[in-house]
Amino acid sequence: MKQTQRHDAIIELVRQQGYVSTEELVEHFAVSPQTIRRDLNDLADQSKIHRHHGGAALPSSSVNAAYNDRKVMWSEEKARIAQRVASQIPDGATLFIDIGTTPEAVAHALMNHKGLRVVTNNLNVATLLTAKEDFRLILAGGEVRTRDGGIIGEATLDFISQFRLDYGILGISGIDMDGSLLEFDYHEVRTKRAIIENSRCVMLVTDHSKFGRNAMVNLGNMNLIDYLFTDQMPPASIMKIIEQHEVQLELC
Missing domain, CATH: 3.40.50.1360 (Rossmann fold)
Incomplete structure (x- = not known):
């Protein structure tokens, strides 16, 4: 799976569950914890998720993503x-x-x-x-x-x-x-x-x-x-x- 596809899939999982742990994502995508951490950091930098220690959640309910x-x-x-x-x-x-x-x-x-x-x-x-x-x-x-x-x-x-x-x-x-x-x-x-x-x-x-x-x-x-x-x-x-x-x- 390409990185962009994985990013979209991570966003969808977070949207569905509200919160998803790093361990769940490692197992789901069969990639290393380091890869998932990089993915989560990239998505958080784009305001598409909110980064938590050990996982990710939906972004803030007060600010929308960039246009x-x-x-x-x-x-x-x-x-x-x-x-x-x-x-x-x-x-x-x-x-x-x-x-x-x-x-x-x-x-x-x-x-x-x-x-x-x-x-x-x-x-x-x-x-x-x-x-x-x-x-x-x-x-x-x-x-x-x-x-x-x-x-x-x-x-x-x-x-x-x-x-x-x-x-x-x-x-x-x-x-x-x-x-x-x-x-x-x-x-x-x-x-x-x-x-x-x-x-x-x-x-x-x-x-x-x-x-x-x-x-x-x-x-x-x-x-x-x-x-x-x-x-x-x-x-x-x-x-x-x-x-x-x-x-x-x-x-x-």
């Missing part, structure tokens, strides 16, 4: 999710596109559509979609978050509340086992709520790594969304909440 790191993680899965979402949005539709690497992947997948009218608080999405002369693109005002191009704040909320659109394309940082939708930034949560309130159909787009992942701000529960697009079957406890609230699950 460029998140963009390359699970990129194939995000692309599949994005293609499925795009297939369900007709030409000429109106939609919000949220902050996040998976909503950005959806924007890429919409480049062959015609006549879309898009409102976004994501500078990266806006930059991409300016290449589409037949799209009507509206960029929300507010404070630019330089680390990822997100636009947030009171002005953003007021701006979004002026619209009523067909679709809201939302990302999320974590989904707790009780179905709670979690984020790291309180201001971003308020913006997501505004998008939800002003969308006729809310589509949550997220890869499987967000299931069971911790973050400190609660957006709400699964009853806020209409569709969940993801790449793997959610854990049983989350699946129960999805069914309870009659959310349409799309496995991509």
Whole structure:
């Protein structure tokens, strides 16, 4: 197994178990303790895990991983999710596109559509979609978050509340086992709520790594969304909440 594959697998084990010991990882991957320690140190330096003596745990629930790191993680899965979402949005539709690497992947997948009218608080999405002369693109005002191009704040909320659109394309940082939708930034949560309130159909787009992942701000529960697009079957406890609230699950 290549180092990058092992790193991804370690992250997945930590996500599933919450904590994993060095000994478990040595046995699981059949490599030396020194190799595992180097792996854990590398991942901790990238803020993908929290390094403990004798093992590793989930990273802090108060700080998200760096934007460029998140963009390359699970990129194939995000692309599949994005293609499925795009297939369900007709030409000429109106939609919000949220902050996040998976909503950005959806924007890429919409480049062959015609006549879309898009409102976004994501500078990266806006930059991409300016290449589409037949799209009507509206960029929300507010404070630019330089680390990822997100636009947030009171002005953003007021701006979004002026619209009523067909679709809201939302990302999320974590989904707790009780179905709670979690984020790291309180201001971003308020913006997501505004998008939800002003969308006729809310589509949550997220890869499987967000299931069971911790973050400190609660957006709400699964009853806020209409569709969940993801790449793997959610854990049983989350699946129960999805069914309870009659959310349409799309496995991509």
